[in-house]
Amino acid sequence: MADEGRQAALTLSNLTVALDGGDVVVDDVSLELAPGEILGLVGESGSGKTTTALSLLGYATPGAKIVGGELQISGTPLAMNDSMRRARGSLISYVPQDPSRALNPALRIAAAIGDIMKAHRAEGDAAVDRALDRVGLVPAHATHRFPHQLSGGQQQRVSIAMALSCEPAVVVLDEPTTGLDVVTQARILEELKRLRSEHNISMVYVTHDLAVVSQIADRIAVMYAGRIVEQGQAETLLRDPRHPYTRGLLASVPDHIRPRALEPMAGIALGVGERPSGCAFAPRCAQRTDRCQSEMPGLEPVAAEHLVRCFHSELTPELTSHAAYGRGGQLYDAGTPLLEVVQLRAEHRSLHEATVAAADISFSVSRGECVALVGESGSGKTTIARAICGLHPVAAGELRLGGQPLPSLVARRTREQRRQVQIVFQNPAGALNPHHTVREAIGRPAKVLRGLSNRALPGEVDRLLGCVRLTTRLGDRYPQELSGGERQRVSIARALAAQPEIILCDEITSALDVSVQAAVLKLLNELRDELGLSLLFITHDLGVVAAVADRVLVLDQGRICEQGVTEQVLQAPASEYTQRLLAAAPSISYVTADTDAVAERA
Amino acid sequence: MSSMVTSPPELTTIVAHGRRSKRAAWLLHTRPGIAGLMLLGFVLAVALIGPLVAPHNIAQPIGVPGAGPSSAAPLGTDFLGRDVLSRVLHGGLPVLGLSAVTIGLTYLVGLSLGLVAGLSRSLLDPAIMRAVDLFLVFPPLLLLLLLLTGAGTGTGVLIIGIVLVLFPGVARLTRTATLEVSTTGYIEAAIARGEAKVAIMRREVLPNISQAILADLGVRFAAAISLAASINFLGLGSKPPAANWGLMVAENRQIVGTNLWALVVPAILLAALTVSVNLLSDAYVHSRGRSGSK
Numbered sequence: 001m002a003d004e005g006r007q008a009a010l011t012l013s014n015l016t017v018a019l020d021g022g023d024v025v026v027d028d029v030s031l032e033l034a035p036g037e038i039l040g041l042v043g044e045s046g047s048g049k050t051t052t053a054l055s056l057l058g059y060a061t062p063g064a065k066i067v068g069g070e071l072q073i074s075g076t077p078l079a080m081n082d083s084m085r086r087a088r089g090s091l092i093s094y095v096p097q098d099p100s101r102a103l104n105p106a107l108r109i110a111a112a113i114g115d116i117m118k119a120h121r122a123e124g125d126a127a128v129d130r131a132l133d134r135v136g137l138v139p140a141h142a143t144h145r146f147p148h149q150l151s152g153g154q155q156q157r158v159s160i161a162m163a164l165s166c167e168p169a170v171v172v173l174d175e176p177t178t179g180l181d182v183v184t185q186a187r188i189l190e191e192l193k194r195l196r197s198e199h200n201i202s203m204v205y206v207t208h209d210l211a212v213v214s215q216i217a218d219r220i221a222v223m224y225a226g227r228i229v230e231q232g233q234a235e236t237l238l239r240d241p242r243h244p245y246t247r248g249l250l251a252s253v254p255d256h257i258r259p260r261a262l263e264p265m266a267g268i269a270l271g272v273g274e275r276p277s278g279c280a281f282a283p284r285c286a287q288r289t290d291r292c293q294s295e296m297p298g299l300e301p302v303a304a305e306h307l308v309r310c311f312h313s314e315l316t317p318e319l320t321s322h323a324a325y326g327r328g329g330q331l332y333d334a335g336t337p338l339l340e341v342v343q344l345r346a347e348h349r350s351l352h353e354a355t356v357a358a359a360d361i362s363f364s365v366s367r368g369e370c371v372a373l374v375g376e377s378g379s380g381k382t383t384i385a386r387a388i389c390g391l392h393p394v395a396a397g398e399l400r401l402g403g404q405p406l407p408s409l410v411a412r413r414t415r416e417q418r419r420q421v422q423i424v425f426q427n428p429a430g431a432l433n434p435h436h437t438v439r440e441a442i443g444r445p446a447k448v449l450r451g452l453s454n455r456a457l458p459g460e461v462d463r464l465l466g467c468v469r470l471t472t473r474l475g476d477r478y479p480q481e482l483s484g485g486e487r488q489r490v491s492i493a494r495a496l497a498a499q500p501e502i503i504l505c506d507e508i509t510s511a512l513d514v515s516v517q518a519a520v521l522k523l524l525n526e527l528r529d530e531l532g533l534s535l536l537f538i539t540h541d542l543g544v545v546a547a548v549a550d551r552v553l554v555l556d557q558g559r560i561c562e563q564g565v566t567e568q569v570l571q572a573p574a575s576e577y578t579q580r581l582l583a584a585a586p587s588i589s590y591v592t593a594d595t596d597a598v599a600e601r602a
Numbered sequence: 603m604s605s606m607v608t609s610p611p612e613l614t615t616i617v618a619h620g621r622r623s624k625r626a627a628w629l630l631h632t633r634p635g636i637a638g639l640m641l642l643g644f645v646l647a648v649a650l651i652g653p654l655v656a657p658h659n660i661a662q663p664i665g666v667p668g669a670g671p672s673s674a675a676p677l678g679t680d681f682l683g684r685d686v687l688s689r690v691l692h693g694g695l696p697v698l699g700l701s702a703v704t705i706g707l708t709y710l711v712g713l714s715l716g717l718v719a720g721l722s723r724s725l726l727d728p729a730i731m732r733a734v735d736l737f738l739v740f741p742p743l744l745l746l747l748l749l750l751t752g753a754g755t756g757t758g759v760l761i762i763g764i765v766l767v768l769f770p771g772v773a774r775l776t777r778t779a780t781l782e783v784s785t786t787g788y789i790e791a792a793i794a795r796g797e798a799k800v801a802i803m804r805r806e807v808l809p810n811i812s813q814a815i816l817a818d819l820g821v822r823f824a825a826a827i828s829l830a831a832s833i834n835f836l837g838l839g840s841k842p843p844a845a846n847w848g849l850m851v852a853e854n855r856q857i858v859g860t861n862l863w864a865l866v867v868p869a870i871l872l873a874a875l876t877v878s879v880n881l882l883s884d885a886y887v888h889s890r891g892r893s894g895s896k
Binding site: 435 | 788790791796797805806
């Protein structure tokens with residue numbers, strides 16, 4: 001809320017956006033932004049956060065329409081439609097999610113920025129240079145380049161420079177760091193904070209990532225099912241969430257500084273057409289009463305500048321439950337490791353050259369152990385997993401499974417060896433054949449690798465669906481009829497169908513919402529207990545590592561730069577690279593650390 | 603139902619692996635599907651029932667060459683005085699048979715090579731594709747004429763010739779589509795569990811590339827018919843006095859001034875055939891676009 005004496009940079013009241021069919025996507029959203037303030041707009045997929053953000057520019061994606069609401073930027077009332085075109089750029093501007101797609105690949109940087117300036121005001125090359133200089137790019141290096149000649153971080157800086165080029169009062173940033181490495185992400189966040197304080201620009205930072213938003217936002221608004229459910233000062237909201245959904249989200253975020261036992265929320269988010277008449281969160285809420293199901297709670301203040309849309313906000317339990325890293329430094333039997341990787345080297349070959357993807361990789365995984373492979377994109381972590389399951393040729397070195405040599409090529413592996421090693425892929429959309437039902441997808445490995453008869457299959461598939469906590473009804477669906485989290489469970493069930501000894505998990509939660517990720521991670525932990533599974537967990541997310549891994553290997557450019565017990569690596573990293581990675585990784589604990597200290601003393 | 607649409611083996615496989623409940627929906631619930639089915643049914647009826655009901659011998663003249671319609675010859679006579687109606691009724695079967703066999707073979711060869719190349723992940727891929735490219739070097743008619751002059755003018759040679767002209771396109775398209783899906787999780791998972799190559803192609807790849815592959819089935823079908831017709835036009839295909847719609851268009855061009863029907867009716871039937879196949883492949887592809895992968 002703006003001070004009395006100062007004019008708000010942006011005031012949005014009662015925004016309502018509906019689909020052409022009449023279903024309401026964003027319902028009665030009001031926001032206010034003080035000059036120089038950064039508001040984090042947080043929500044999972046389908047919450048309406050991007051729709052809200054675009055409405056601030058008077059834009060609605062085709063198929064949707066802004067049907068109500070009032071907008072004022074710097075005191076100027078604006079109609080939220082195409083007449084806002086003139087205001088875009090100079091009053092409010094937009095930084096899209098994926099800079100590699102947002103920048104025209106045919107325009108040099110100078111031309112791209114120059115175009116915007118020409119559209120709004122007449123200025124020359126000097127202004128372009130100033131714009132680039134402002135976001136920390138050296139104009140002489142950047143202006144004559146094409147977007148593909150810049151790194152992802154540089155591209156995002158250019159996007160930001162374009163958004164700032166006409167000195168708007170407000171910038172809307174839509175997940176601006178989602179595709180970037182943590183180190184680059186940390187630099188961009190620093191840059192945004194500097195720009196905010198130097199130029200007094202207000203920002204709306206849209207993201208699904210609470211850890212990121214905790215690093216940058218002054219205030220946070222949490223959206224669920226098209227409405228704001230909680231809004232408040234960042235620190236208050238992160239320490240003491242009063243809406244059960246906010247609390248559920250926070251309890252789902254894995255943290256590498258203070259690991260916590262993840263508490264996934266019950267149920268899944270509702271689609272746009274399925275929202276109930278009462279509180280949209282009621283079906284998933286542990287503290288609901290009859291009133292919640294019949295009546296929509298208002299967004300009421302519970303403390304100064306802290307608004308919550310819940311009848312029973314006082315019942316929301318406090319965030320607690322810090323846990324040990326992984327499974328608490330459990331030791332695994334020192335006998336023959338299940339999987340040994342010895343001096344592995346893998347290359348990407350073309351006719352003319354070979355690039356080393358991974359070299360000198362040696363590690364082992366014991367029975368029942370979870371080992372995490374951590375690294376940024378291009379560190380070779382996925383190639384190592386593919387080599388282990390026979391999808392990528394081994395250029396040198398050796399793989400051993402249960403003490404026996406494991407041939408590099410799938411064709412040379414015995415059925416027994418292929419059965420023991422299974423993989424789950426990153427992208428749930430492409431992991432399942434769209435023309436096979438869930439039943440067919442899960443049944444196939446059981447048939448091919450375990451020789452199960454057609455008569456035994458249905459029962460086995462039912463059992464596996466139960467294993468991954470899916471109802472057997474889902475068996476007859478096709479993948480495109482499932483949510484991302486459900487698909488990833490089916491992928492896990494497909495891997496389990498082979499009764500493997502070890503599952504290679506290649507970034508299996510990176511495409512999922514945090515609450516869904518928490519549920520999948522919890523499932524994996526349970527499966528390890530039930531089945532004695534070993535996991536090789538590939539990820540770039542240190543929080544996820546803290547939640548699942550017993551041991552960690554850190555990869556830097558295809559080589560292991562550090563390995564050890566999770567707690568030791570995350571608390572006292574030895575290599576310089578790991579230190580850099582840890583320093584850059586966002587964590588809510590940076591904001592809430594004091595509370596935690598208090599909780600520990602108590 | 604029709605020998606044409608279900609005869610290529612790949613097509614039946616693809617349909618069998620689609621959504622069972624919606625297997626035939628694309629045929630009956632879309633406008634192009636219904637129109638294509640009706641048109642194809644008509645052409646098939648003419649070609650299949652025609653020979654049984656034809657009033658005259660197709661080799662014997664029944665009147666003056668190039669005479670207009672009369673009660674004895676409702677479509678008039680052709681350039682040698684034979685009954686045009688009878689020749690139209692007899693002339694469909696060879697066209698249908700030839701195009702069905704050539705299209706079937708074209709897809710069989712093209713799909714096999716494209717799938718093998720697309721999934722090989724080895725030097726086999728460039729080896730196959732460069733070999734395929736060799737056939738693109740020759741202009742189609744030149745390739746056909748070389749073959750027909752060298753190996754004689756039999757129907758078999760004609761079929762092989764048309765297949766050689768058409769298969770590179772199918773092979774290249776199949777390879778590209780295969781490459782696109784070959785890095786997806788479901789195919790990698792199938793490779794990792796050691797499935798046979800053929801099983802991967804049939805279960806995992808084909809159902810997911812059928813839409814791209816069949817999108818221009820109609821165009822290739824038309825190309826096969828027009829190539830055969832061109833060869834007939836040049837007098838290297840069907841031997842007179844055999845009746846054949848393509849041949850009829852060619853041989854009756856001299857009497858276009860006196861009996862237009864001798865030329866127009868077979869031409870319309872040829873067009874109806876290609877249009878119906880185009881409509882059906884459109885209907886199939888669109889139905890996949892809605893219910894298929896998103």
